[in-house]
Amino acid sequence: MDLNTITEVIRRPPDRPGVDWREGDAWLAGGTWLFSTEQPGLRRLIDLTALRWDALVPSDTGLEIGATCTIRDLYAFVPPDDWIAGALFATSCDAFLASFKVWNSATVGGNICMSLPAGPMITLTVALEATYELCAPDGSARVVDALDFVTGDNQNVLTPGEVLRRITIPARALRKRTTHRRFTLTRLGRSTVFLIGTQTPGTNDLLLTITAGTTRPVRLAFDTMPDARTLRQSIDVVPADVWFADPNGTPDHRRHLTQHFAEEIRRELMDGSPA
Template sequence: MDLNTIDAVLRPTTRRALRNFSAGDAYLAGGTWLFSEPQRHLRRLIDLGGCQWEPLQSGSWGLSIAATCPVATLDGFEAPAEWIAAPLIGQCCRSFLASFKIWNMATVGGNLCMGLPAGPMISLCAALDGTCVTWTPIGGERHIKTIDFVRGPLQTALQSGEVLRRIELPSDAFKRRFAFRRATLSPLGRSGVLLIGTRAGRGRFTLTVTASTRRPVQLAFQSLPLPAELSDRLDATIPGDLYYDDIHGAPAWRKHMTYEFAEEIRRELMRPAP
């Protein structure tokens, strides 16, 4: 879609040039949402492509994903053999159910910054203990856990002029066993429920709830809980008005599937590792 209110497009190549953010500006990465509907409040776009951030960097410490990294590039990442949770990357990338054109344009950071419940990059980064690193307008940095970065649909922890620079996923998170569950109302529909469970050996169990709730929710247990304990924690952590309500699923259905998937994940991770 043409954005006919735009007067200028800036293409900064340095961090210092990013400090010119003002009212009526928007950062542009992939632009798959930005160009999908009218943006009448915008006057300038600040194209981050000129910064040429390295899409992916990995090492013994983990994986760093640039905010401008395309989904297709992340999906093609070849993880070390000991990162047994790395298949989550492909599962979450395929939860977009998008065309190859979207895959090659949409960015990981853009998906997080939209904050939409069905954003699968939110699911991935929250479940793997991701930290969002932002650049502030005055030259500083902030480190925000993904679970706290996304606050609701179109709501994030970003402040005016702040830009998401990268997401850091620790190697320890990739070394946990995992279980993935997702539900949609139609075969090619948007995620209505997406849960990911991880377990470190026979110890700590973490359940990350996304898509069914307005923001990501995470439940942590020192060991695998009993069914009633898991259900009680869901009751206590997710109030009824936190379940999302839109054309892709009613709150009652989303809540039912959240409890159903939570128990399925608990049982899967209860089994001994292969």
């Protein structure tokens, strides 16, 4: 879609791309959402891809993902053998309501910053205990837990001119056993619920991440594997206003699916089934 209110595109922004931020600006990375609908309040686009941030930087401490990393590049990434949770990269990319052609442009950071309940990059990074580095126009930076970034449907903690620079996933999380459950109304539809369970090797813990069915990510942590009743009660105390409602499901439907799939995840990890 043509954006007929845009008067300028900054093709070569400075290393601090928000230094000249003004009302009516928007970051341009993949642009898959930006150009999909009218944007009457925008006047200027700032192209982040020109900064050529590294897409994927693996190290002994974990994986850094540049915010402009495309979904295609993340899908193609081959993690080290001991990063068994790396299988979630492809799983989460497959959860997009988009064709592989969109993957060539859509970015990890863009999906996170849209902050929609069904954003699969949010599910992935929250489940793998990631942190986000946010850079402000004055040159300062702050690090926030992925769990705390999204605050509601299409809402997050970003301030005007602040940009998501990178996502860091710790190696300890990448070495965890994982399993997931996802429900959609159609085979390639938007997620109604998307749950990921992880477990530290050699322990009996459980970290359960609940997304898509909630307006913000919910993470339940247990030092030892809970029984079915305890797990169900933990889900029941999620506030009523956190459950999401749209044409893909009512809050009650999503709560029911979450309880059902959470129990399947609990049993699978408790039984030691393959990740």
